Amino acid sequence: MVGRVHRLEIPTPFPVGPVNLYLIEGRELTLIDTGPNTPEALDGLSQGLRGLGATVDQIRHIIITHGHADHYGLAGRIAAESGALVWVHQGDRDMIQDYPLALHAWLDFLRSFLPETGLEQSWIERFCRSIEKREGCATPVPAARLLHDGQRLELNGTVLTVIHTPGHSPGSICLYSGAEQLLFAGDHLLKTITPNPILQAFPDFFGIRFQGLVHYFDSLKKLEPFPIARILPGHGEEITDRDTRLREIREHSEKRKARLLDLLKQRELTIMQAKEGLFPNLPDGQTLLALFDVIGHLDLLQREGAIRIERRGGLLFAKAT
Ligand SMILES: [Zn+2]
Numbered sequence: 001m002v003g004r005v006h007r008l009e010i011p012t013p014f015p016v017g018p019v020n021l022y023l024i025e026g027r028e029l030t031l032i033d034t035g036p037n038t039p040e041a042l043d044g045l046s047q048g049l050r051g052l053g054a055t056v057d058q059i060r061h062i063i064i065t066h067g068h069a070d071h072y073g074l075a076g077r078i079a080a081e082s083g084a085l086v087w088v089h090q091g092d093r094d095m096i097q098d099y100p101l102a103l104h105a106w107l108d109f110l111r112s113f114l115p116e117t118g119l120e121q122s123w124i125e126r127f128c129r130s131i132e133k134r135e136g137c138a139t140p141v142p143a144a145r146l147l148h149d150g151q152r153l154e155l156n157g158t159v160l161t162v163i164h165t166p167g168h169s170p171g172s173i174c175l176y177s178g179a180e181q182l183l184f185a186g187d188h189l190l191k192t193i194t195p196n197p198i199l200q201a202f203p204d205f206f207g208i209r210f211q212g213l214v215h216y217f218d219s220l221k222k223l224e225p226f227p228i229a230r231i232l233p234g235h236g237e238e239i240t241d242r243d244t245r246l247r248e249i250r251e252h253s254e255k256r257k258a259r260l261l262d263l264l265k266q267r268e269l270t271i272m273q274a275k276e277g278l279f280p281n282l283p284d285g286q287t288l289l290a291l292f293d294v295i296g297h298l299d300l301l302q303r304e305g306a307i308r309i310e311r312r313g314g315l316l317f318a319k320a321t
C-alpha cells in the first residue's frame with residue numbers, strides 16, 4: 001500500500017536528460033531517488049515540493065533505486081537538512097558511501113582496461129578528464145540503511161517490497177506495491193531506452209566480474225510473476241504494458257546479439273572494431289556506453305558458447321567459435 005504518489009522531473013547535467021523522483025505522501029514523506037547534487041536539481045526539487053505544499057525538511061525516508069549520481073546525488077544533503085534515513089541496496093552501498101573516491105576508482109579502472117578494447121589512448125584521457133568534472137555531482141552518504149531482496153519496507157503507512165534487480169548496477173532495485181500493482185523501476189525498465197550495462201571496476205576481463213547484461217536478463221525474468229499495472233521509471237514516461245516492454249527489450253537485444261555474431265563469424269575483431277561494426281559513426285560522447293553495450297552482448301554470446309575472447313599483445317579479440 002502506498003499513499004499518493006507524485007512524480008517530480010528534475011534536470012541533470014547528464015546525456016540521459018531529466019530524472020524522475022517520486023514523492024510518496026503518508027503520515028510522513030518518502031522520496032524515491034533525489035536527483036544529482038547540482039543547484040538546478042536542488043531548485044527543481046524545492047520548487048516541485050513547494051507546488052505540493054511540502055518542504056525538504058519534511059522528508060523522512062529516501063530510497064535510492066541505484067547508486068548513480070543522477071539518482072542519489074542530493075541524498076546526503078537532504079538527509080543532513082531533514083534527518084531523513086537513506087535506504088540503498090547493499091550492492092550499491094560502496095558507490096554512494098564516498099562518491100569522489102568511487103568515481104576515481106572507476107576512472108583508474110577505465111584507464112587500465114580501455115586500452116585493451118582498442119580505444120585510442122588520447123581519447124581515453126580526454127574522456128576521463130571530462131568525467132572527473134562530475135566529482136561534485138553527488139555528496140557522500142556515509143550511513144545508509146541497507147536493503148535486501150524480498151524485504152518488506154514499512155515506512156509510515158507506505159508498504160513496499162524490495163525486488164533486487166541487478167544489471168544496470170549491482171545493487172539496482174525495484175520497489176513493488178502489490179495492493180496497487182505498482183512498480184517503481186529506477187533504471188531497470190525505461191519506456192524508450194534500453195538500460196545500459198554500465199561496466200563496473202574489475203581487475204581483469206577474464207576474472208570474476210559483474211556481468212551486467214547477463215544479470216539484467218535474469219532480473220527481467222524475476223519480475224514476471226508479479227502482477228504489475230503501472231511502472232514508474234527513473235527517466236521518461238510511465239509504462240502501462242509491462243509484457244510488451246519486456247518483449248521489446250528482449251527482441252532488441254536478440255537482434256543486437258545476432259548482428260554481433262554475424263560480424264564475428266566473418267572475422268576476429270577487437271572490442272572497438274565490434275563496436276564500430278555495430279554502431280558506425282556514433283558521436284564521440286556515446287562511445288563508452290556503446291562499448292559497454294558491446295561487452296554486455298559479448299558476455300551473453302560467450303555464455304551461450306557462441307564466441308570466445310582472447311587476449312593477445314595487450315588487446316582483447318572476440319571470435320565466433
Ligand atoms: Zn542509472
Ligand SMILES: [Zn+2]
Binds near residue numbers: 016068
Ligand atoms: Zn538514470
